[in-house]
Amino acid sequence: MARALLLAERGVFTTAPNPRVGCVIAKNELILAEGWHRRAGQAHAEVNALMQLNQKEAKGADCYITLEPCCHDGRTPPCSDAIIKAGIKRVIIAMKDPNPQVAGRGIEKLKQAGIEVILGVLEEQAEKLNQGFCQRMRLGRPYIRSKLAMSVDGKTAMASGESQWITSQDARQDVQKLRAQSSAILTGIGTVLTDDPRLSVRPEGWYPEGEVVRQPLRIVIDSNLRTPLKAKIFNSEAETLIVSIKPSDKKRVNPMVIESDRGHVDLKKLMIRLAEREINDVMVEAGAKLNGALIQAGLIDELVIYMAPKLLGDSAQGLFHLPALQKMSQNIALNIADIRPVGTDWRITAYPVYG
Numbered sequence: 001m002a003r004a005l006l007l008a009e010r011g012v013f014t015t016a017p018n019p020r021v022g023c024v025i026a027k028n029e030l031i032l033a034e035g036w037h038r039r040a041g042q043a044h045a046e047v048n049a050l051m052q053l054n055q056k057e058a059k060g061a062d063c064y065i066t067l068e069p070c071c072h073d074g075r076t077p078p079c080s081d082a083i084i085k086a087g088i089k090r091v092i093i094a095m096k097d098p099n100p101q102v103a104g105r106g107i108e109k110l111k112q113a114g115i116e117v118i119l120g121v122l123e124e125q126a127e128k129l130n131q132g133f134c135q136r137m138r139l140g141r142p143y144i145r146s147k148l149a150m151s152v153d154g155k156t157a158m159a160s161g162e163s164q165w166i167t168s169q170d171a172r173q174d175v176q177k178l179r180a181q182s183s184a185i186l187t188g189i190g191t192v193l194t195d196d197p198r199l200s201v202r203p204e205g206w207y208p209e210g211e212v213v214r215q216p217l218r219i220v221i222d223s224n225l226r227t228p229l230k231a232k233i234f235n236s237e238a239e240t241l242i243v244s245i246k247p248s249d250k251k252r253v254n255p256m257v258i259e260s261d262r263g264h265v266d267l268k269k270l271m272i273r274l275a276e277r278e279i280n281d282v283m284v285e286a287g288a289k290l291n292g293a294l295i296q297a298g299l300i301d302e303l304v305i306y307m308a309p310k311l312l313g314d315s316a317q318g319l320f321h322l323p324a325l326q327k328m329s330q331n332i333a334l335n336i337a338d339i340r341p342v343g344t345d346w347r348i349t350a351y352p353v354y355g
Contacts (some may be wrong), residue, residue, distance in 0.1 A: 001094055001121045006132060007036040007045070008129055013180045013207070014039050014214055017278035019067055019097075019133040025053065025088075027061040028207040044070065047238045050086050057330045059087035061345040066126045068097040068119075080109045094126035124332040132183065132280030135161040135301070141271040142183065146173055146284035146291055147250065148319055150272035152309060155316035156288065159193040164297050171306045171344025176202055178304065182283035183216040184274065185240075188290040189226050199285060200237045217241055217279065221265050221290060241288040243270060292321035295332060303334065305348040 007008025007022030015021075015037050022036045023045035024340045043051070046069055069091070070078035083091060096119065097103060108287060110117050127134060127231055132143035149166045150156050156166070165172065176223065179185060185199045201216045207213060215238030220227055227233070231239050234253075243265055244255040256273065258265045274282065285292065294300045305319075338349040 001064050001066070001092060001111040003031070003034065004045075004066050005094070005122060005125055005129065007034055007218075008066045008126075010036050010208075010248065011038055012129075016040070016183045016214065017133070019130040020255045021065065021067045023049040023066070023308070024064040025049050025058065025061050026062075026064065027057075031063060032057055041076070044076055045081050047076070047082050050051065050082055053086070053251065055087065061087075062090045062092060063088045063310055064092045064130065065167070066094045066103055067344045068093050068095065068098075068104070068325065069106045069107060069110070070097070070102055071109050071153055072252060078106075082117065084113040085248050088115060092118045094121055095119075096124045098220075099132050100137070105193075131301075136275045136278075136280050140280045141268075142282045143301050144271070144284060144299050145176060145292065145304060146280045146286075146300050147304050147306075149303070149306045149308065150292070150319055151312045151316070152307060152310070153316075154318060155312035157317045158312060158313075159248070159315040161319065164310075165193070166310065166343050167306045167308045168343040171308075171345045171347070174205060174342050174347065175306075178209070178283055179216060180213070182216045182281045184282045186219045186221070186284045186290075187233075188221060188280050188286045188287060189224075190224045190287050191223040191285070192220055192222075192227055192231055194287075196232050197285070198232045198235060198237070200235070208220050215239075216283070217277075219243060219274075219282075222255070223260075223264050223268075267299055268334050269292060270334055271299060274339065288318055288321040292323075293336060296322065296324065298352075300352055303348075303349065303352065306331075306342065307346045307348060309344060 004022035004024045008020045011020040015092045018040045018300040024031055025033045033049045033052035037045045069083060071078050071080045101118055107117050135143045180201045201213055201215055203213045218233055218238055218240045221243050225244050225246055242253055242255040243258055245260040245265055247257055248254045258270050334350040335353055336350045340347055
């Protein structure tokens with residue numbers, strides 16, 4: 001199963017909106033074939049592995065899969081049918097598929113065909129590999145990861161808004177990998193007007209050779225439609241979605257219109273709409289106001305903070321705009337899961353603890 005999980009990771013940049021899945025077929029402790037899911041619309045991991053074997057080789061073998069095999073017709077035929085047809089004797093599954101179209105039905109189908117099924121091997125690791133897919137299926141919203149860069153004194157930009165570059169080249173390349181894993185990159189109009197970012201994946205030097213780069217959807221929260229038509233975010237590398245509380249003024253692209261929450265885009269309703277578009281993972285690259293609004297709405301699931309060995313001073317801007325916090329009892333606690341060096345910087349991974 002550990003090998004199947006490593007295979008599933010090969011699809012980390014390419015499988016969205018589908019989950020990342022790996023498969024190993026073995027007999028008498030000998031691996032016969034292995035496969036993983038590469039892209040939506042292409043063969044699933046189980047089929048990719050089974051295609052390497054003839055009927056005699058597959059019959060009586062064990063099949064290790066990181067996610068319950070599908071049992072419905074989607075972009076591809078059901079994998080459970082392929083497993084049954086191949087004569088697999090035993091199927092070991094890391095976790096049940098949270099997709100309501102599957103959700104145990106694939107397991108039941110295998111059992112009815114006389115196949116032994118073992119569930120829950122390395123389940124936690126399999127769940128983490130598909131955080132966004134699982135959350136979208138269970139809660140109806142994407143997994144939201146906010147990337148932040150700060151100095152040792154907790155500042156993200158000078159008072160003027162200047163922020164390039166706080167962190168090192170190594171940290172910025174690490175961010176490229178996070179972008180590539182995401183279904184969408186979310187920012188606010190303030191960041192667009194101040195930094196004019198592209199928010200695209202630049203694959204040079206690290207992206208898997210031979211793989212076509214999948215550019216995430218770029219989303220700008222722009223309540224009053226102020227995004228300049230010449231902004232770099234409108235380049236041809238990827239689709240850009242403007243989100244507003246106003247309909248188009250015909251001078252700009254047609255926005256996704258979301259209900260107003262005190263004059264601003266209702267962030268919870270936005271996330272529901274993004275899930276409807278099969279967005280699994282949203283990466284936030286924004287300033288203190290949008291990050292503060294997201295964390296106050298309880299929407300940020302994970303923080304990835306790059307801390308540079310620099311001091312920016314009292315007048316520089318902070319990480320979060322949280323004006324409602326007046327007492328120590330109102331603090332938002334964080335569970336720090338990981339701290340590691342990236343070049344000359346430190347990367348901190350933390351999870352907000354909401355009451």
